[in-house]
Each structure stands twice: as C-alpha cells, then as structure tokens.
Amino acid sequence: MLKYKYMNTCIRVFADSDQINRCREDLKSKEEDFLELADVLNLAGNAVRLKILYLLKQENELCPCDISDILCMTVPAVSQHLKKLKDARIVTTKKSGQTIFYSVEAQSQRIISSVLDLFNLPNSNTTF
Amino acid sequence: MLKYKYMNTCIRVFADSDQINRCREDLKSKEEDFLELADVLNLAGNAVRLKILYLLKQENELCPCDISDILCMTVPAVSQHLKKLKDARIVTTKKSGQTIFYSVEAQSQRIISSVLDLFNLPNSNTTF
DNA sequence: TCAGTATTTAAGGACTTGCTTAAATAAATT
C-alpha cells in the first residue's frame, strides 16, 4: 500500500504567482509569433536545408539538379526539402523550359539572411 | 519490357561545373559551422523550447517547476526539454536546496539573443 | 528517520522526419 503519492507537479508554497501570471500573459500575447518563428527555425534547423538556403542566397538561384550535385544527394531527397521550404513560402520558383529555378522568396530574404548571419557570431563571453 | 530507365539523377549537359565545384568546396570548408548552427536552430525550432529560452532570457533564471506552471505542461515534459538544452550547453544550472535554477549559458547568450531578436524582423520587401 | 517536495529518469506509444526506390508528370529533342 502506498504511503504517499508520487507527484507529477510541484505544489510549492513560495512560487511567485505574480511572476507566473505575468509570464503567462506575455507568452499568450506572443503565441502566434512563437509558432511562426519556431516553424522557420525548425526548417532552418536541418543541415541539408540550411545549406540549401545558404546556397540559394549565395548563388541567387539554383535548380534541384544543381543542388543535388552540390550536396551529393539524390534528386528526390533534395526535391522534398525544397517542397517544405516552398510550402512555408521561404523559397519560390521560376520555370524555364524543363528546369525549375529556386530562390529565396523576397519576403523571407531578411529573416534568412539574419539566420545565416548567426554563422559569424563568435561564441564569446560578451555580456550585454 | 521497359523502353528506358527512370532516372534518379540529372545527366544534363549544361551544368556549370565550375559553379558546382566552387559551391562544394565552400560548403566543405564550412561543414562544421553548418552542423553546429543547424543543431542550435533545431533546438530553438520547437515552440516549447523557444518559449523556455525566451523566459530564461527575460526572467534571468527559473526552476523547472516555474516553467511547468507558466507553460501549463507537466514537469517531466519540461525537464526533458531542459535536458536537451543543457546537453547542448545552451543553458546551465545552479542548485539551491532542492530547487534547480536554469539560466542561459553565458557562452550562448549572444546567439540566443540573436535568435529571439528575429521576432522583431518585419516580413518586409526590403532588398539588400 | 520518515514523509514531503523538487527534480530526473525510464518505458511506452503516437506521430513525424528524412531517406530510399519506383513511378508519374511535363517539357524538349529527334
């Protein structure tokens, strides 16, 4: 027979309920922003897609075939990554004959540039 | 009987092999950076973890219990997210009695601030 | 020392991811 229940939550006395409520309200007001940003970060948070975005920014436009050659991956694998980026409106396409050129969507250039700029951030101790 | 094989790769004549090789070399030299950045972005690319990082930055430090209250999630669920962030050295801990305070690791403050600053980026058409 | 509290760990399961190969679609070439 159990003498006491194992607790799944904390029932502490000294919680700062003002802080808890303030934080809850704050998050609630930014909920959409969090979901949107997490989506973009999640797409960029894959080495293959990050490289694709880097390449598209660097080279302006590339076809799936080029990307496949550069990354040494099968065309379908590349195509499926491109589809995700296109569905999220991060990249856009331009057709020319049988070739389809992908590039970073104008609306997303700024956030993608910012993400890629994180490269240059030294892992420093600078406080601010 | 098959008249021709379905192709998995492109065998085009007009590929710019200089471009392909230049891109390959460039990616190769940055391979480590891509993996590292993709890891951080992947961790931040989850709405729960993104909120946790935001909260830790905003409030300086919080215990799993507080975070659980704020996010309305079970403590084990929160604890598992914190473990991932800690394993990646993005957050660090300080023990005080039975309470464990989490905060953003000094070395990671800069990149996390930059990621959270992406919030403020308007989805504009600005070209640059 | 025993019961309470804060946290982590473990096991499980539903769901998602990221590849593979085969096939479909669409445009160009002969």
Next chain:
DNA sequence: AATTTATTTAAGCAAGTCCTTAAATACTGA
C-alpha cells in the same frame, strides 16, 4: 509519335521527437 531529361509524387521504412505515466533520486524539515 517516341525518347530523353528534369522534376515531383508516392509508398515504405528506420530512426527520431515529444508527450504520458510510473518510478527513482535527492534534499528538507518535523
């Protein structure tokens, strides 16, 4: 019209994610 080429789509599968609940660990205080 038939073949070649570039791309997408579909199906399948191994591995990973993110929660759940139960249990373990660790510190506190009567």
